[in-house]
Amino acid sequence: MAWKTLDDMDLDGKNVLIRVDVNVPVENGKVTDTTRLDRISPTVLEVLSKGGRPILLSHFGRPTRGFDLSMSTQQVVPALSQVLNRRVHFASSCIGQTAREAVDTLPDGDVLLLENTRFHAGEKNNDRGFAKDLAALGDVFVSDTFSTAHRAHASVAALATLLPSCAGRLMEEELKALTNSLSEPERPVLAVVGGAKVSSKLVLLKNLIGPMDKIVIGGGMANTFLAAQGHQVGQSLCEHDLQDTAREILAEAEAANCEIILPVDVVVAREFKEFAENKVRAADDCPRDTMILDAGPDSVENICNKLEDVKTVIWNGPLGAFEIPPFNTATDAVALKVAEMTEDGQILSVAGGGDTVAALKKSGAAESFSYISTAGGAFLEWMEGKTLPGVAALDDTK
Known part of the structure; x- marks a missing residue:
C-alpha cells in the first residue's frame, strides 16, 4: 500500500480540507489536555506555509441526536488558536451555505474549524452524498487522523476518494512507525x-x-x-x-x-x-x-x-x-x-x-x-x- 504525502501536493491558493482529531478532554468549557492539538499542528502550519487555506474537519464526542452544544467543536477554538498561534475561525455547520460562506471569507493565514461532523447522520453511515457536500468546500483533502482511521465514516473514508488526497504529517508518522514495527x-x-x-x-x-x-x-x-x-x-x-x-x-x-x-x-x-x-x-x-x-x-x-x-x-x-x-x-x-x-x-x-x-x-x-x-x-x-x-x-x- 502506498499513499501520497504533503510533499506530493500543490497547495498554493487551495482550500485544503484537513481531517483532524480535536476530540480532546474539556472541563468547564476549557481544554485540559492539548496533546491531540499539538500533534496536528505541524500539518496545519505546513499547509499555511505552502499557501494553502486550512479548513479543519473533526468529530467531538458521540452525539446521537444531531446538534448537542456540549459536543460542539467550537469549545476547542481558543486552545487550538493558542497551539497554532494563528487566528482560528469557526463555522456552525460543516456543510451547506454557512460553511461555504465561512470558507469564502477565510482570510489568508488564518484557520477555519467546522462544526462536529457527527452532528450529521451521513458521517457515520459513510454516506457519499454527505461526503460530496464536504468535498464541495475544498480543492484538496489531507487525512491527519489515524486515531479514526478504523472508522468507515464519510469525512475519513469516502471524502478521500472525491478529492486529490494525501496523508498529513501525523498520519504519515503513524503509518511509517507501524509499518516499521509490525509490517516490516x-x-x-x-x-x-x-x-x-x-x-x-x-x-x-x-x-x-x-x-x-x-x-x-x-x-x-x-x-x-x-x-x-x-x-x-x-x-x-x-x-x-x-x-x-x-x-x-x-x-x-x-x-x-x-x-x-x-x-x-x-x-x-x-x-x-x-x-x-x-x-x-x-x-x-x-x-x-x-x-x-x-x-x-x-x-x-x-x-x-x-x-x-x-x-x-x-x-x-x-x-x-x-x-x-x-x-x-x-x-x-x-x-x-x-x-x-x-x-x-x-x-x-x-x-x-x-x-x-x-x-x-x-x-x-x-x-x-x-x-x-x-x-x-x-x-x-x-x-x-x-x-x-x-x-x-x-x-x-x-
Missing part, C-alpha cells in the same frame, strides 16, 4: 501485550504469533494463561472459560517458533487498593484468598533479559494494575528499560492504546520511546491485521 520490522521483534482480559485481545494475540519472535503477556490476561497451565490464581481477575483458548494460543506459538513469556513470579494482595499489603510469590503459588496485581521482580528481570536480544518492541497494555501503587512497579521497570535501550539506539520502540500511553507517561518512559501512537482502537486494529478504511482510502496504487 527489524528482527528479532518482541511485543508486550497486557491488559485485563484475553477476550478483548484474542484476535491481536493470534495475529501477532506469526510476525513476532517473542510475546510478553502481562496484566490480568496473564492470569488466564497461568490458570491454563494448571496454576492456582486465587481471587485474581481470570477468564476461566478461556483456558482452552489460552492453551491453543500457546500451542500455536510453539509451532510458529514464537516464544510466549509469562510471569515466573507475581505480586499478590488481599485488597485492591493503593499500598495494600502485598507479597511476592512464585507464579504457581498464589494463595486462594489473594489476587495477582503485578508481575514480580524475577519476571521483570526475565523480560529485561529477553529485551537484550531484540531490535524492535511493540507495546500495547500494562503488566499490572499500574493505576494503583505499588502495582505499577513491573510496568515502570520494563518501560524504563525499553526507553533506555531506545535512547542508546539499540531498539525501535512503538507503543499505543489508551492505558498504554497513560502507563508509559506515568513511568516517565514515554518521551524516550521511538513513537507513541495517540490512536486507541485504530492502533489495536492495525496490530490485529485489519484493513483500516481511512488508510485504504488513501491507497495511491488503486
Whole structure:
C-alpha cells in the first residue's frame, strides 16, 4: 500500500480540507489536555506555509441526536488558536451555505474549524452524498487522523476518494512507525501485550504469533494463561472459560517458533487498593484468598533479559494494575528499560492504546520511546491485521 504525502501536493491558493482529531478532554468549557492539538499542528502550519487555506474537519464526542452544544467543536477554538498561534475561525455547520460562506471569507493565514461532523447522520453511515457536500468546500483533502482511521465514516473514508488526497504529517508518522514495527520490522521483534482480559485481545494475540519472535503477556490476561497451565490464581481477575483458548494460543506459538513469556513470579494482595499489603510469590503459588496485581521482580528481570536480544518492541497494555501503587512497579521497570535501550539506539520502540500511553507517561518512559501512537482502537486494529478504511482510502496504487 502506498499513499501520497504533503510533499506530493500543490497547495498554493487551495482550500485544503484537513481531517483532524480535536476530540480532546474539556472541563468547564476549557481544554485540559492539548496533546491531540499539538500533534496536528505541524500539518496545519505546513499547509499555511505552502499557501494553502486550512479548513479543519473533526468529530467531538458521540452525539446521537444531531446538534448537542456540549459536543460542539467550537469549545476547542481558543486552545487550538493558542497551539497554532494563528487566528482560528469557526463555522456552525460543516456543510451547506454557512460553511461555504465561512470558507469564502477565510482570510489568508488564518484557520477555519467546522462544526462536529457527527452532528450529521451521513458521517457515520459513510454516506457519499454527505461526503460530496464536504468535498464541495475544498480543492484538496489531507487525512491527519489515524486515531479514526478504523472508522468507515464519510469525512475519513469516502471524502478521500472525491478529492486529490494525501496523508498529513501525523498520519504519515503513524503509518511509517507501524509499518516499521509490525509490517516490516527489524528482527528479532518482541511485543508486550497486557491488559485485563484475553477476550478483548484474542484476535491481536493470534495475529501477532506469526510476525513476532517473542510475546510478553502481562496484566490480568496473564492470569488466564497461568490458570491454563494448571496454576492456582486465587481471587485474581481470570477468564476461566478461556483456558482452552489460552492453551491453543500457546500451542500455536510453539509451532510458529514464537516464544510466549509469562510471569515466573507475581505480586499478590488481599485488597485492591493503593499500598495494600502485598507479597511476592512464585507464579504457581498464589494463595486462594489473594489476587495477582503485578508481575514480580524475577519476571521483570526475565523480560529485561529477553529485551537484550531484540531490535524492535511493540507495546500495547500494562503488566499490572499500574493505576494503583505499588502495582505499577513491573510496568515502570520494563518501560524504563525499553526507553533506555531506545535512547542508546539499540531498539525501535512503538507503543499505543489508551492505558498504554497513560502507563508509559506515568513511568516517565514515554518521551524516550521511538513513537507513541495517540490512536486507541485504530492502533489495536492495525496490530490485529485489519484493513483500516481511512488508510485504504488513501491507497495511491488503486
